[in-house]
Amino acid sequence: MLGLAKGLKYTLKNLTREKVTYDYPNKPLPLPDRFRGIQKFYPEKCIVCNQCAQICPTDCINLTGKKHPDPAKKGKIIDTYDINFEICILCDLCTEVCPTEAIIMTNNFELAEYSRDMLFKNLEWLDENDENIRQVNKA
Amino acid sequence: MIEELLQSSPGWANFGIFFLLGAVLLLIVLGFVTYGILAERKVMGYMQLRHGPNQVGGKWGLLQTVADVLKLLLKEDIIPKAADRPLFIIAPVIAFAPSFMVLATMPFTDKFQFADIGVGLLYYIAVSGLTTFGMLLGGWASNNKYALLGGMRAAAQMISYEIPLVMSVLGVILLTGSLNLNEIVAKQEHGWFILLQPIGFIVFFIASIAELNRTPFDLPESENELVAGYHVEYSGFRWAFFMLAEYVYLFAMSALITVVFLGGWLPPLAILGFIPGAVWFALKFSVVVFVYIWLRSTFPRFRADRLMEFGWKVLLPVALANIFLTALIKSLFF
Amino acid sequence: MIRTEEMILNVGPQHPSTHGVFRLVVKIDGEVITEAKPVIGYLHRGTEKLAEDLQYTQIIPYTDRMDYLSSMTNNYVICHAVETMMGIEVPERADFLRVIAMELNRVASHLVAWGTYILDLGATSPFIYAFRDREMIINMLNELSGARLTFNYMRVGGVKWDAPEGWIEKVRDFVPYMREQLQGYHNLVSGNEIFLDRVKGIGTYTREDAINYSLSGPNLRCTGVKWDLRKNEPYSIYNRFDFDVPVAESGDAFARYHLRLSEIEESLKILEQAVEQFPAEGQILAKVPKIIKAPKGEAYVRIESPRGEIGCYIASDGKKEPYRLKFRRPSFYNLQILPKLLKGENIANMIAILGAIDIVLGEVDG
Numbered sequence: 027m028l029g030l031a032k033g034l035k036y037t038l039k040n041l042t043r044e045k046v047t048y049d050y051p052n053k054p055l056p057l058p059d060r061f062r063g064i065q066k067f068y069p070e071k072c073i074v075c076n077q078c079a080q081i082c083p084t085d086c087i088n089l090t091g092k093k094h095p096d097p098a099k100k101g102k103i104i105d106t107y108d109i110n111f112e113i114c115i116l117c118d119l120c121t122e123v124c125p126t127e128a129i130i131m132t133n134n135f136e137l138a139e140y141s142r143d144m145l146f147k148n149l150e151w152l153d154e155n156d157e158n159i160r161q162v163n164k165a
Numbered sequence: 166m167i168e169e170l171l172q173s174s175p176g177w178a179n180f181g182i183f184f185l186l187g188a189v190l191l192l193i194v195l196g197f198v199t200y201g202i203l204a205e206r207k208v209m210g211y212m213q214l215r216h217g218p219n220q221v222g223g224k225w226g227l228l229q230t231v232a233d234v235l236k237l238l239l240k241e242d243i244i245p246k247a248a249d250r251p252l253f254i255i256a257p258v259i260a261f262a263p264s265f266m267v268l269a270t271m272p273f274t275d276k277f278q279f280a281d282i283g284v285g286l287l288y289y290i291a292v293s294g295l296t297t298f299g300m301l302l303g304g305w306a307s308n309n310k311y312a313l314l315g316g317m318r319a320a321a322q323m324i325s326y327e328i329p330l331v332m333s334v335l336g337v338i339l340l341t342g343s344l345n346l347n348e349i350v351a352k353q354e355h356g357w358f359i360l361l362q363p364i365g366f367i368v369f370f371i372a373s374i375a376e377l378n379r380t381p382f383d384l385p386e387s388e389n390e391l392v393a394g395y396h397v398e399y400s401g402f403r404w405a406f407f408m409l410a411e412y413v414y415l416f417a418m419s420a421l422i423t424v425v426f427l428g429g430w431l432p433p434l435a436i437l438g439f440i441p442g443a444v445w446f447a448l449k450f451s452v453v454v455f456v457y458i459w460l461r462s463t464f465p466r467f468r469a470d471r472l473m474e475f476g477w478k479v480l481l482p483v484a485l486a487n488i489f490l491t492a493l494i495k496s497l498f499f
Numbered sequence: 500m501i502r503t504e505e506m507i508l509n510v511g512p513q514h515p516s517t518h519g520v521f522r523l524v525v526k527i528d529g530e531v532i533t534e535a536k537p538v539i540g541y542l543h544r545g546t547e548k549l550a551e552d553l554q555y556t557q558i559i560p561y562t563d564r565m566d567y568l569s570s571m572t573n574n575y576v577i578c579h580a581v582e583t584m585m586g587i588e589v590p591e592r593a594d595f596l597r598v599i600a601m602e603l604n605r606v607a608s609h610l611v612a613w614g615t616y617i618l619d620l621g622a623t624s625p626f627i628y629a630f631r632d633r634e635m636i637i638n639m640l641n642e643l644s645g646a647r648l649t650f651n652y653m654r655v656g657g658v659k660w661d662a663p664e665g666w667i668e669k670v671r672d673f674v675p676y677m678r679e680q681l682q683g684y685h686n687l688v689s690g691n692e693i694f695l696d697r698v699k700g701i702g703t704y705t706r707e708d709a710i711n712y713s714l715s716g717p718n719l720r721c722t723g724v725k726w727d728l729r730k731n732e733p734y735s736i737y738n739r740f741d742f743d744v745p746v747a748e749s750g751d752a753f754a755r756y757h758l759r760l761s762e763i764e765e766s767l768k769i770l771e772q773a774v775e776q777f778p779a780e781g782q783i784l785a786k787v788p789k790i791i792k793a794p795k796g797e798a799y800v801r802i803e804s805p806r807g808e809i810g811c812y813i814a815s816d817g818k819k820e821p822y823r824l825k826f827r828r829p830s831f832y833n834l835q836i837l838p839k840l841l842k843g844e845n846i847a848n849m850i851a852i853l854g855a856i857d858i859v860l861g862e863v864d865g
């Protein structure tokens with residue numbers, strides 16, 4: 027009987043304790059800077075080195091480059107850049123290998139969509155995703 | 166007023182008045198159920214460091230249950246193909262009807278009572294036993310193995326705990342010399358039966374939790390083992406009827422405990438008599454409901470076989486000993 | 500004569516108490532189980548096969564998803580295996596960060612085990628208290644690694660991130676807080692007579708059974724075998740810390756329940772010492788080649804995860820992908836004793852026994 031009484035005392039005490047839940051959809055969740063959310067892409071920084079597409083464990087990045095419009099300059103610029111968020115696991119490896127920090131993580135994580143097709147994010151979308159960008163990207 | 170109506174010759178006017186009164190009581194009970202569920206969710210929420218419903222109906226979620234009931238009303242009514250259709254349909258009704266019937270004898274105050282019958286306590290216990298049929302039938306008619314197990318458990322549990330429930334209250338009946346609930350309350354003017362019959366009260370309270378199918382005795386619908394027990398196949402309003410029966414019983418059982426052990430509408434001290442009886446009743450009633458919720462948010466569930474052992478080997482002998490002791494005390498000192 | 504017949508009850512794959520998509524086909528006589536057959540594989544993703552086409556760094560996020568309640572230990576076991584093959588010396592600071600992360604994760608994992616176990620037994624509140632405290636750990640690990648569950652924190656040769664500003668202090672403050680909460684847990688549940696009645700003497704097996712069935716973790720230690728790889732085969736820097744390996748003798752569900760809570764205490768001890776000894780500065784990543792290629796050969800390493808002994812076998816032919824990768828997933832092995840334990844028990848005990856084994860389906864199915 028003592029055990030039962032102890033338990034009852036514990037729950038009664040908690041009745042007036044401060045609540046620990048977040049008021050989530052009304053207030054944004056407090057997230058640390060390092061949080062890995064949907065990527066932000068800077069097309070101007072990209073050198074089309076393909077490292078992100080190669081390191082991606084789920085093969086969700088597809089990119090193509092084109093020749094630099096200025097014939098004096100060498101190298102390529104990015105043409106299309108797609109991330110398939112149906113299979114992206116937000117593992118951070120693409121940002122880790124990127125030599126120019128052209129792709130970085132943000133704190134945005136709300137990916138719910140009405141259709142699976144809408145999870146296919148292209149270059150424009152990823153470029154516009156410029157809120158809550160992660161400040162520190164390399165350890 | 167009720168007495169006069171009961172004595173007068175039958176007629177349509179009488180029927181109409183009774184029907185109206187019944188409807189009013191039903192609305193009161195539904196009101197309690199609405200806010201009883203909300204209170205349960207709120208109290209459990211606060212005990213579990215969360216807020217509970219706080220979206221529908223303002224900060225306190227006052228319309229949450231209303232919204233839930235509306236949702237249940239709008240849900241598709243699903244009857245499994247292999248179910249026993251007539252029984253499946255009638256089972257929730259059988260479960261619910263007795264829960265409302267028992268309220269007829271409940272004296273909420275000295276004036277507010279529908280039927281002041283001589284064997285009120287017996288009537289309550291006898292009628293409340295009928296609900297088990299609803300659960301057993303519902304469980305059997307669903308043609309689902311989990312539901313069947315739940316229904317069997319419900320029947321076994323009810324039978325086992327009805328007996329200590331009756332036995333524990335016999336002490337009170339011995340002291341009062343009546344089964345009439347009004348007389349039981351009147352007898353408590355100088356001391357509540359919770360003080361005169363502490364053992365009887367404890368046994369009664371434990372057995373009542375089992376009767377109500379609430380944690381720690383919620384085996385018939387234990388969601389972790391039997392998914393939802395006897396009402397696993399029910400949805401929509403049929404399911405709501407099972408839930409309604411459960412909460413109306415919570416109402417009825419809390420009222421019964423208030424009447425039999427906590428002195429009903431009588432004030433705890435004579436000098437507090439200026440506060441109306443209805444307030445006292447409501448206060449005591451709320452405390453009982455709170456304790457039920459409190460127990461629910463603290464305890465794990467019993468195991469089926471231990472539950473039976475506990476009922477037959479512990480509660481029943483204790484209740485019998487209590488009767489013996491009461492009889493001894495009554496014959497020696499009163 | 501009453502005709503009785505046995506019936507076959509499908510518990511799961513969608514059932515509230517199977518902790519995931521686990522199916523158990525039980526033959527019951529009334530409420531008594533005469534035969535139980537676990538059916539697994541609903542969550543099989545073929546991690547081991549997929550890994551044969553992945554570079555070593557790419558495998559790490561996949562291991563997060565095996566035992567998703569303790570991703571840190573999974574991260575560690577694959578990194579440890581590759582480091583062993585390549586002979587990489589991990590910097591001290593990285594080792595400390597790894598140990599702190601793993602022990603925090605162990606506490607979080609045991610808290611889930613504790614909370615859900617009591618939830619299985621029908622009490623709702625302890626679950627939420629456990630998740631409140633787990634949330635604090637998850638938030639700390641989120642600050643450290645950037646994810647709440649699938650951390651992907653460790654790399655071959657070290658860790659990805661250094662501890663953020665003030666993080667070590669947070670861990671330091673967490674230890675006494677958690678100790679206090681543990682006392683509360685004991686008050687709330689451990690002495691509860693209804694609870695004791697449900698778990699004492701349930702699901703008992705002997706030391707021989709445990710060893711024969713290759714059980715590990717609390718499932719092994721509950722029979723009195725003092726076997727913890729952190730002590731017996733110290734890896735990382737565990738030999739620097741002073742902690743006990745709690746064991747119980749009775750081998751029942753209550754012993755396993757109690758061991759998990761005791762292990763939280765021991766983990767807190769390790770955390771306390773690790774935070775004290777935490778080096779002020781240092782590298783967090785050893786010098787590793789850009790493309791990690793394990794040398795030709797094979798290696799097997801094993802460490803102590805919250806659920807038991809998790810092992811990783813790598814056979815390499817010198818390429819950047821493993822030739823064959825095999826995980827010894829403790830939940831899978833621990834589950835194998837279930838049919839034996841369930842025979843002759845009733846339905847309510849079935850849940851109590853399954854919960855006490857504490858499986859994670861992501862790990863069982865691989």
